[in-house]
Amino acid sequence: MFKFITKRIFYSLITLFLIITATFFLIAGAPGDPIAAKVGQMPDKAQEVIRAKYGLDKPVVERYFLYMKNLLTTGDFGESIIYTGKSANDVIKANAPISAKIGIIAVILQIVIGISLGIISGFNREKVGDHIIRFCVVLAICVPSFVVAALLQYFVAFKWKLVPVFGWGQLKHYILPVTAYAIGGIASYTKFMRSSIISVANEDYIITAKAKGCKKKRVIKNHILRNSMIPIITMIGPAVAGIFSGSFILEKMFSIPGLGNYYVKSVSNGDYTMIIGITIFYAILYTIALIVVDILYGIVDPRIRVTES
């Protein structure tokens, strides 16, 4: 197991290196000049000074090596071009936790509610409850989260005045964005869990379990549930990575000072230190999530578990 994890971490580092390199050159090659956008009115001399400050006067390859050296030795993503004086690290530190708070709550809700509904639906196939759940699932998957958010804001916040329309800081501010964020995921987990349960329930080994005298409850608990979790775990990895990235549309709609908002702004301004910094941050989270999923897989499915020898 230890060998497996070290190997996975090693591969992840290579992946990260490639992502950083690719992002760096892509952004460097992209049209647009962040300095010009920021200080367009300044005299050329002054612009050159600023360019030199960010190292933009040097050739791309040299900049790349400087950036990598700086990143590897200090872990610094560099100072933002638009937000003078703030490094990308500061922005991530200040805003990622806000996105994460909403994300973690939403993802937990998605997994818990989604899997539970899937189990209810799967074991009561073609009964009234199943039909109601499936109808809602289709609806929830089809409607985008920002439409859900707008509807929630209009009815729950504006018409019924149950919670504030937007804002940040108190518990009541969480309710709408978390709901809007979670609904789509709940629907997909429900859908996948249901079909997974139905297919596992038709497996030959379930008949074997019944043939040896397991009663219905035991068949479900000992034989169906674990096996039907296997395909669901694949979905959890990307969902966990998505916790920090948040949804920039929802963050905008609810005025939440999360990271998603900054990411989009930095892209439109060509703020390359921020873009690369946040990209690396997401990439790290994503690779960690994938390693965790691989480990989870091994726990649930012995066929995937790596042999000790």
Add this chain to the structure above:
Amino acid sequence: MNNRLLEVKNLQVSFNTYAGTAQAVRGVDFHLNRGENLAIVGESGCGKTVTSKAIMGLLPSPQTIIGKENSYINLEGQNLLELDDDKMAEIRGRDISMIFQDPMTSLNPTMKIGEQISESVFLHNNISKEEARKVALNMLELVRIPNAKLRMNQYPFEFSGGMRQRAMIAIALACNPKILIADEPTTALDVTIQAQIMDLISDLQKELNMGVILVTHDLGVVASVSHRIQVMYAGQIVERGTVDEIFYNPKHPYTFALLKSVPKLSSNNKETLYSLTGTPPDLINPPKGCPFAARCEFGMKICRVEEPKPMSFGDTQEASCWLHDSRADITGVPRELISRGETYGK
């Protein structure tokens, strides 16, 4: 009478399908004695598996209709058709066990073999998990799996096909059942492993004095291990008898055709292998008369009009075929097939 372990009377099973109601089993009677090996043979779709699953109570509940009027499945005097789900679960694995066709898919992939065997021991006996594991270990040794201690902690994917079927047998026999139903236990295995598994089943049968119902379409397998054979066709039993009777004196043209289609080592290898043409009848609309009439070489007018009654040929053999009626024209019918019996129930 005390020797009777299982008695099935007028078993009728039908399935609701989109096309209509398929009558998979249409009035099957048979019995099984203690320590006896009964083979049910017939081609695919003739109701063998449905019959055995009906005994186990394992047919999917909403789609299946099991006729309860004038019918019973008596296990030592207890009618299994009248038991509810929970009662039936207690009987399964303890009194009647079943092994299945495909050992590759019949074991839970995420559960250790030892656990899968000890689960049924634990369920049916009032013992601790530790003791159940000991029984499971003994079972693995009994089904001749080498290195049983190590194998207990392995998963099915670490077992070969033959080993998995042995593990299945261990699960089935863990509670010392009175009856073992083996539903084509060797179909998915290669020939050498087939022989090993059949030997194992018949050895254990003698050792544990079980009744075995062997469901198969392979007459070669049956010849060496079974005592009695019943031949099923289109949800009915068309002929039954001892192994010798069926192999040397088949009375039903269907049995005759089945025997003819077994390849023989002694025959000239340039001969074309005999095969029975046609397919079994549609069980949603079963034909009038004898279900085999359409495919029968010796079919007569009466065969398509009226269903033949079972006729007895001595104490143990029985066949339902009009050829054995005194009025039948038997010119051209092979000698083995002719010899007239007495009609039952007249």
